[in-house]
Amino acid sequence: MNNFEVMLREHNLKATKQRIGILSIMHMRGHINIEELYERVKKSYPSISLATLYKNIRLMLENKLLTEVSVNNSKTLYEITKEDHAHMHCEKCNEVMDIDFCFEDMYKNLGNEDGFLLKNTQVTLMGICKNCQ
Ligand SMILES: [Zn+2]
Ligand SMILES: [Zn+2]
Structure with missing residues (x-):
């Protein structure tokens, strides 16, 4: 099992429950777009807003914990940097x-x-x- 908490700290990010939740969904799905991610995150954290999710994603992209994946005819996907x-x-x-x-x-x-x-x-x-x- 991946330790998302350590992963976050190694990227100088606070290991919040929401971020750990986001990472475990990404780990499970591999590549995911923001809408699908939001639907899934909401199940565990019903109070999370799309804006908050975007903010977390942007932060994790800046710290290179996540990578943006663009494919033809599809929305931008995100994955854990590998x-x-x-x-x-x-x-x-x-x-x-x-x-x-x-x-x-x-x-x-x-x-x-x-x-x-x-x-x-x-x-x-x-x-x-x-x-x-
Ligand atoms: Zn197919
Ligand atoms: Zn990939």
């Missing part, structure tokens, strides 16, 4: 899955002769998942 990886997006059910991929290695192998400083990498593979085929 090792470098790419995403596979099913165009039928909209599910987003992780696939191991190290962009830094790939980029180094390309030579990096133009002096470009790599800061963020997002690659999405489009397709149809096993269940939808």
Whole structure:
């Protein structure tokens, strides 16, 4: 089991119950948009407002505990920051899955002769998942 409390503190954030709740939902779902997250968080914390949820998400994004994931034709998704990886997006059910991929290695192998400083990498593979085929 992940210790979200430690995770929050390691990112210089106060480990509030709401934040721990948000992280455990994200851990369960993998990638989640704000509306779905709000619906689920409300079940445990009925008094939470969408504005408060946004504020917490923004803070955790700034501290790099969360990562924003953008996929085609879909709302912005959020996930707990992990090792470098790419995403596979099913165009039928909209599910987003992780696939191991190290962009830094790939980029180094390309030579990096133009002096470009790599800061963020997002690659999405489009397709149809096993269940939808
Ligand atoms: Zn699918
Ligand atoms: Zn991911």
